[in-house]
Amino acid sequence: MSDVELSDDHGRLDLDRVHSWLATSYWSPGVSREKVVAAARGSQVVGAYDRSGQIGYARLATDTATYAWLCDVWVAQEARGRGVGRLVVERCLERCREWGVRRVMLATKDAHGLYESYAFTPLEVGRFLELRPAQEPTD
Numbered sequence: 001m002s003d004v005e006l007s008d009d010h011g012r013l014d015l016d017r018v019h020s021w022l023a024t025s026y027w028s029p030g031v032s033r034e035k036v037v038a039a040a041r042g043s044q045v046v047g048a049y050d051r052s053g054q055i056g057y058a059r060l061a062t063d064t065a066t067y068a069w070l071c072d073v074w075v076a077q078e079a080r081g082r083g084v085g086r087l088v089v090e091r092c093l094e095r096c097r098e099w100g101v102r103r104v105m106l107a108t109k110d111a112h113g114l115y116e117s118y119a120f121t122p123l124e125v126g127r128f129l130e131l132r133p134a135q136e137p138t139d
Contacts (some may be wrong), residue, residue, distance in 0.1 A: 004056075004084055005049045006091050013040060013047050014054040021057065023073045026109060039072070046091045048075070048084050055079035058088040065098045068092075070106040083100075085114065093118060 018040070019033040029036075040059060048056030055076045062068035070092055075084045096104050105123075108115060 003050050004082070004087060006087060007047050007049065008045065008091075008095075009047070010040060010045060012049070012054075013045060013057070014117070015040065017054050017076075018057050018072075021076070022072055025072075025074065027107070044068075044092075044095060046088050046095075048079075048088050050079070052078075056084045056088045058092050060092050060095065062096070062099070062101065064101070066102050068096050068099075068104045070104055073106075073111075086134045089114070089118065 012114060015033070015037055019031070019036040022028050022036055023031050023033075039061075042061070044060040044062055044064065046052050046058045046060075056079065057074045058070065058073040060068045060070055067112075070089070071089060073085060075088070093104065104120075106115060106120065
């Protein structure tokens with residue numbers, strides 16, 4: 001896709017646009033812009049761009065050595081069906097290979113087929129645990 005450019009440059013991100021996408025996602029509905037900005041700053045990112053501006057995004061929460069969590073993968077509605085999601089995921093996985101990351105994890109409600117095409121497999125139930133720290137009241 002020669003009309004799509006990928007970039008790892010944090011400064012190029014259209015964080016207003018990324019926030020508008022993520023705030024309407026099923027995994028982070030209503031997330032604040034401040035949280036989106038903080039998450040991007042603390043992560044490795046990939047943006048996808050065409051002549052219209054930013055059309056895709058993904059974030060790797062990683063130590064760049066042993067572990068990465070692939071998250072916030074999003075393609076703008078008007079760019080879907082063009083392979084942009086695949087390009088962004090492939091760039092993220094390429095980076096993980098370069099760093100020698102041993103485990104890449106993710107969670108998805110509706111894109112299992114996409115990720116299985118990259119050899120992601122379901123986790124063993126009961127092996128992994130989760131902690132969700134209490135949220136501060138917002139009033």
